[in-house]
Amino acid sequence: xxxxxxxxxxxxxxxxxxxxxxxxxSIDGHYLTVVFTENLGEVTVEITTISGATVDYVSxxxxxxxxxxxxxxxxxxxxFTLPNGDEYYGEFTVTD
Numbered sequence: 001x002x003x004x005x006x007x008x009x010x011x012x013x014x015x016x017x018x019x020x021x022x023x024x025x026s027i028d029g030h031y032l033t034v035v036f037t038e039n040l041g042e043v044t045v046e047i048t049t050i051s052g053a054t055v056d057y058v059s060x061x062x063x064x065x066x067x068x069x070x071x072x073x074x075x076x077x078x079x080f081t082l083p084n085g086d087e088y089y090g091e092f093t094v095t096d
Contacts, residue, residue: 004026004027004028005026005028005092006024006025006026007025007026007027007078007091007092008090009023009025009080009088009089009090010088010089010090011086011087012079012087012088012089013085013086013087014086014088015084015086016084016086019038019040019082019086019088020088022036022037022038022040023035023036023037023040023080023088024036024037025078025090025092027092027093027094029094030069030070030071030094031067031068031069031070032067032068032069032070032076032078032092033065033066033067034065034066034067034078035065036062036063036064036065037063038062038063039062039063040062040063040082040083041061041062041082041083042059042060042061042062042083043059043060043061043062043080043082043083044057044059044060044080044081045057045058045059045060045066045078045080046078046081047068047076047077047078048076048077049074049075049076049077050074050075050076050077055068055070055076056068070094072094073093073094073095073096074093074094075091075092075093076091076092076093076094077091077092078090078092
């Protein structure tokens with residue numbers, strides 16, 4: 001096994017048609033990779049520890065990709081906020 005694992009996204013707050021299927025997130029070792037398959041506008045991506053400490057926060061235009069190296073093993077949450085306020089999140093673990 002190469003360590004690559006898809007992150008299951010959940011809906012936190014959705015006003016319109018669900019767009020979670022257009023966000024593909026995965027973890028491979030210490031690398032979080034995100035691909036947006038549709039133009040969702042300006043999306044914010046926030047990575048936090050399970051206890052709520054912010055690890056990274058970025059706003060990006062979609063469709064696009066994003067990759068982030070997470071140095072410290074542990075449990076994390078990635079949250080995606082769309083321009084209309086819709087939120088999707090996924091929990092994942094970084095191991096050594």
